[in-house]
Amino acid sequence: xxxxxxxxxxxxxxxxxxxxxxxxxxxxxxxxxxxxxxxxxxxxxxxxxxxxxxxxxxxxxxxxxxxxxxxxxxxxxxxxxxxxxxxxxxxxxxxxxxxxxxxxxxxxxxxxxxxxxxxxxxxxxxxxxxxxxxxxxxxxxxxxxxxxxxxxxxxxxxxxxxxxxxxxxxxxxxxxxxxxxxxxxxxxxxxxxxxxxxxxxxxxx
Amino acid sequence: xxxxxxxxxxxxxxxxxxxxxxxxxxxxxxxxxxxxxxxxxxxxxxxxxxxxxxxxxxxxxxxxxxxxxxxxxxxxxxxxxxxxxxxxxxxxxxxxxxxxxxxxxxxxxxxxxxxxxxxxxxxxxxxxxxxxxxxxxxxxxxxxxxxxxxxxxxxxxxxxxxxxxxxxxxxxxxxxxxxxxxxxxxxxxxxxxxxxxxxxxxxxx
Numbered sequence: 001x002x003x004x005x006x007x008x009x010x011x012x013x014x015x016x017x018x019x020x021x022x023x024x025x026x027x028x029x030x031x032x033x034x035x036x037x038x039x040x041x042x043x044x045x046x047x048x049x050x051x052x053x054x055x056x057x058x059x060x061x062x063x064x065x066x067x068x069x070x071x072x073x074x075x076x077x078x079x080x081x082x083x084x085x086x087x088x089x090x091x092x093x094x095x096x097x098x099x100x101x102x103x104x105x106x107x108x109x110x111x112x113x114x115x116x117x118x119x120x121x122x123x124x125x126x127x128x129x130x131x132x133x134x135x136x137x138x139x140x141x142x143x144x145x146x147x148x149x150x151x152x153x154x155x156x157x158x159x160x161x162x163x164x165x166x167x168x169x170x171x172x173x174x175x176x177x178x179x180x181x182x183x184x185x186x187x188x189x190x191x192x193x194x195x196x197x198x199x200x201x202x203x204x205x
Numbered sequence: 206x207x208x209x210x211x212x213x214x215x216x217x218x219x220x221x222x223x224x225x226x227x228x229x230x231x232x233x234x235x236x237x238x239x240x241x242x243x244x245x246x247x248x249x250x251x252x253x254x255x256x257x258x259x260x261x262x263x264x265x266x267x268x269x270x271x272x273x274x275x276x277x278x279x280x281x282x283x284x285x286x287x288x289x290x291x292x293x294x295x296x297x298x299x300x301x302x303x304x305x306x307x308x309x310x311x312x313x314x315x316x317x318x319x320x321x322x323x324x325x326x327x328x329x330x331x332x333x334x335x336x337x338x339x340x341x342x343x344x345x346x347x348x349x350x351x352x353x354x355x356x357x358x359x360x361x362x363x364x365x366x367x368x369x370x371x372x373x374x375x376x377x378x379x380x381x382x383x384x385x386x387x388x389x390x391x392x393x394x395x396x397x398x399x400x401x402x403x404x405x406x407x408x409x410x
Contacts, residue, residue: 002298003298004275005261005271007252020230024387028224028225033256033257040222041256042258044253045251045253047215048238052243052246052247053247054212
């Protein structure tokens with residue numbers, strides 16, 4: 001594409017570097033912004049910059065947070081002895097919405113996926129094992145999406161923590177195999193938290 | 206949706222105010238940016254702000270341009286006596302790509318669309334009539350998308366300029382009715398510029 005303005009070209013190139021947005025869509029978005037008041041573009045621009053520069057991660061659970069300890073970890077009413085292991089912040093939001101879980105989370109930041117170059121060292125697994133070693137944990141719930149990568153990650157973590165004296169459970173397979181946790185309806189997801197089963201049992205299914 | 210960080214919430218709200226992007230897609234884009242180097246978000250943010258604040262419009266044809274006169278208008282090899290009337294910059298880019306047109310453009314900035322509250326006064330029609338009155342124009346080519354709104358706009362402009370001693374033509378209906386100019390293939394679009402017909406004749410079709 002040849003653009004009549006380098007500002008347009010630059011904006012289209014940057015916007016189309018986002019996943020799922022091509023050059024035509026980017027140009028459509030740019031023309032939309034040009035028809036709106038300048039304040040909308042400036043607010044959008046500031047929001048993106050502020051988000052990237054100021055977002056913090058909870059030191060305890062690696063969830064996104066504005067402070068060093070996220071709201072969930074610093075809530076005294078939550079059960080510190082149960083830890084739910086999830087892939088990212090969207091899964092925390094999805095489980096919180098069901099109101100079925102009163103423990104804490106541990107956000108891995110992804111799944112083991114050799115094809116994408118993501119091994120165990122790229123994820124927050126080491127800090128999970130440190131937590132388990134501390135002897136204050138009674139149960140670890142593995143709540144990753146039930147895909148190939150999710151199952152691999154579940155099994156990797158299980159092997160690392162199975163020697164310690166804790167219960168390892170996995171959320172019930174009420175959610176269909178291959179589906180993403182994020183898009184499951186609240187009732188199914190809530191029930192799958194309530195009906196979690198020992199990890200050993202899930203291997204026999 | 207409840208967000209664990211106000212920076213994330215703010216960014217998701219601003220991004221989802223763009224057309225065709227919902228809150229889930231916006232959150233996916235935000236999480237993507239968080240996994241990339243900070244520089245990517247800052248470049249994106251700057252590109253949007255710079256684009257909106259610095260983009261200029263050509264004073265002659267209303268095309269987007271970095272200077273007061275766009276590259277096309279200031280090119281001495283182009284035929285100033287033929288003006289091609291288009292809806293927006295994407296149509297200029299599409300026609301330029303065919304290399305079938307050596308005249309100048311006039312960008313209306315939209316189509317007459319009463320349902321969207323866009324009347325003739327919202328478009329750059331007055332300046333087109335001033336150009337036609339100046340007696341330096343031999344032909345006006347109406348090249349709007351062949352939709353209801355495009356036809357209405359074509360007819361409105363035709364009535365305003367038909368009293369002057371110029372040829373008014375419309376691009377050949379090689380492009381299918383209801384299709385957008387932007388997505389037509391180059392050969393069809395190029396041919397429809399070459400085979401333009403007098404506007405009077407197009408009314409009888």
